[in-house]
Amino acid sequence: DQQVKQNSPSLSVQEGRISILNCDYTNSMFDYFLWYKKYPAEGPTFLISISSIKDKNEDGRFTVFLNKSAKHLSLHIVPSQPGDSAVYFCAAPRIQGAQKLVFGQGTRLTINP
């Protein structure tokens, strides 16, 4: 049962434009979400997170939006840069306050010059 789903395997965006990566979840008990970024030949690194008590969290060029009623979150990158080309995973702790994360399938983002 894929509790966290990223339905777009890949996304291609022009440099300088906005990148929007989407994630859906099925478990209404999830109360915290994270985005990880992964370059080839490297492990995933933490990018940004959001608690369910918020609907938006911003960190520089990265903003995560949470729509609890739709069980949907999105990561916005503005403006997109070539160094943002990577695979992005959304994740949620399967138990509140724990770090056993369940991950989505990942979206490969390519930023074109």
Add this chain to the structure above:
Amino acid sequence: DVKVTQSSRYLVKRTGEKVFLECVQDMDHENMFWYRQDPGLGLRLIYFSYDVKMKEKGDIPEGYSVSREKKERFSLILESASTNQTSMYLCASSLSTGGNEKLFFGSGTQLSVL
């Protein structure tokens, strides 16, 4: 910075071999994890350890075992490697605070079982 080190970047093994994947973290983290990453499936949790000698099964533990004799080291063991265990294996660690601490990952071990 937290450093999570996986002993091998690439491994090639034969079917039926016993395989050891080693992971060491240098930040005194209580929690350690083994995930595997496969295209279209994301990262899936194999095993989790929250203390020395303690372990808990993840979503796909079949065919794997783990060992945590020291706090900084977490080993993944493939008892008898099979071709469907060809994958990228990622080790991670985190603090145990009761909150939502982020995971720190190693660079991964790409295992090919022939």
